[in-house]
Amino acid sequence: MKNKISILVVDDEAPQRITLSGHLKNIGYLVYEAESADKAINIINSNIIDIVLSDYQMPDKTGLELFKTIKKINPEIYFILFTAYGTVETAVEIMKEGAFDFITKPINLDELEIILKRIVERKTLISENEKLRNILDEKYNLPNLIAFSxxxxxxxxxxxxxxxxxxxxxxxxxxxxxxxxxxxxxxxxxxxxxxxxxxxxxxxxxxxxxxxxxxxxxxxxxxxxxxxxxxxxxxxxxxxxxxxxxxxxxxxxxxxxxxxxxxxxxxxxxxxxxxxxxxxxxxxxxxxxxxxxxxxxxxxxxxxxxxxxxxxxxPLRERKEDILPLIDYFLKKYIQETNRSKVEFSKEAIDLLLKYNYPGNVRELENIIHHSLVLSRGELITTEDLPSNVKQMQKEKVDFIDDENMSFTERVENFEKKLIFDALKEAGGNQSKAARKLGISERNLRYRLEKWGLKK
Ligand SMILES: Nc1ncnc2c1ncn2[C@@H]1O[C@H](COP(=O)(O)OP(=O)(O)OP(=O)(O)O)[C@@H](O)[C@H]1O
Ligand SMILES: [Mg+2]
Structure with missing residues (x-):
């Protein structure tokens, strides 16, 4: 046995308390004694107690009052009440409060032992379940590893x-x-x-x-x-x-x-x-x-x-199904760290995050989430809160789609945009350089950029 089960016997009548404690010690329990409810509470506060056996009538408090206090300190303590013969109401009341059991005086030791055995069995079962749960967690939930794809x-x-x-x-x-x-x-x-x-x-x-x-x-x-x-x-x-x-x-x-x-x-x-x-x-x-x-x-x-x-x-861009679960995971992590309440990404922001190609992989995604959360105000993280390289990504991708179902004018305009953006990219964003490359005037270039609302 790893640890002895510990029992606290609470009774103001010394002979009864001492006899019972002695018996429990003999059969292998670790036993504490208290002659009043207040003493019992002190002991519970400074020791690990599994089970409390308590008399009902005591000078400072009733057994019921004691039980209510104990529940607040440690709801996992099993409580068993001694009741005098014929006081059924008390027993009923304390059972309703959630006590484990009651036993009528004079105490029959065999009867008590059966009750205690039930508690021990239950405790073992609970700890076995916990062990099993931990093993399952480890098996199916590799620690902090999101693997959805x-x-x-x-x-x-x-x-x-x-x-x-x-x-x-x-x-x-x-x-x-x-x-x-x-x-x-x-x-x-x-x-x-x-x-x-x-x-x-x-x-x-x-x-x-x-x-x-x-x-x-x-x-x-x-x-x-x-x-x-x-x-x-x-x-x-x-x-x-x-x-x-x-x-x-x-x-x-x-x-x-x-x-x-x-x-x-x-x-x-x-x-x-x-x-x-x-x-x-x-x-x-x-x-x-x-x-x-x-x-x-x-x-x-x-x-x-x-x-x-x-x-x-x-790389993350080859398993984009992991992006959403990772966003969820990192968002929770940083919300907790920053003590914020519920925060979410807007739909547009999520769309951008799904499109982006993450040259820095999961680490970059994690940084992006952290960055946007810090910048955001209120409960919604919008595209505005995303780092600029993610925002730009959108424009390049979305604006240059060529699709045979589009009108001729639209397709031509898209092609125009593509030429101008490629030139701008190559020129490192320098407009006069880009205009020269394209063989058009700078004014012409600016006019087109403004028309598309893409001045920067
Ligand atoms: N599948 C994942 N689930 C949860 N977090 C992840 C996952 N993959 C990476 N991360 C997080 O991304 C960050 C980078 O991961 P890690 O340090 O393991 O990358 P690495 O491949 O070792 O990078 P480097 O080559 O730069 O050392 C870490 O903060 C890590 O917690
Ligand atoms: Mg590493």
């Missing part, structure tokens, strides 16, 4: 299947596409989830610092090493080590990493003691590793070791 669903399935093994995983994908979130999700669904998840950014440090960061160093290993330091490989023992931007790993460090992968052992920088480690390695990169191999910048043997399983996260 079919492509992401497939990734989550694959991740779930490989999570339990120790196979190395290489996660590829553009910047901001969610490589690190996925790595964490894999860790937290694996058996290693109670052990550390440690990340190293292979691009952030120079070769020497990176090596001591990964493998640790001994005191005096180099100038400035004034004490021994444990590396990430040691810290991640039994857990998961996430090698972020692994494509940027210096060649010298690649050799050392290869050895850890092959033999599960290494030495700290400046040390001779061989250290054994059991880590699951997940790495990530947005670089083209095959190209790095051809250029001699990445060891092919290391690549095969890191890459037992490859997961490729597609």
């Amino acid at each position: 079919k492509k992401m669903q497939e990734i989550v399935n694959l991740a779930g299947r490989v999570a339990q093994s120790k196979a190395t995983i290489l996660i590829r994908g553009e910047s901001g596409s969610g490589k690190e979130v996925l790595a964490k999700a894999i860790h937290f669904t694996s058996q290693r989830k109670d052990q550390p998840f440690i990340a190293v950014n292979c691009a952030a440090l120079n070769e020497n610092l990176l090596e001591s960061e990964m493998f640790g160093h001994e005191k005096g290993a180099f100038t400035g090493a004034d004490r021994q330091k444990l590396g990430r490989f040691e810290l991640a023992d039994k857990g998961t080590l996430f090698l972020d931007e692994v494509g940027d790993l210096p060649l010298q460090t690649q050799v050392k990493l290869l050895r850890v992968l092959q033999e599960g052992q290494f030495e700290r920088v400046g040390g001779t003691q061989t250290i054994h480690t059991d880590v699951r390695i997940i790495s990530a990169t947005n670089k083209n590793i095959e190209e790095l191999i051809n250029e001699g910048k990445f060891r092919e043997d290391l690549y095969y070791r890191l890459n037992v399983i490859t997961i490729h996260i597609p």
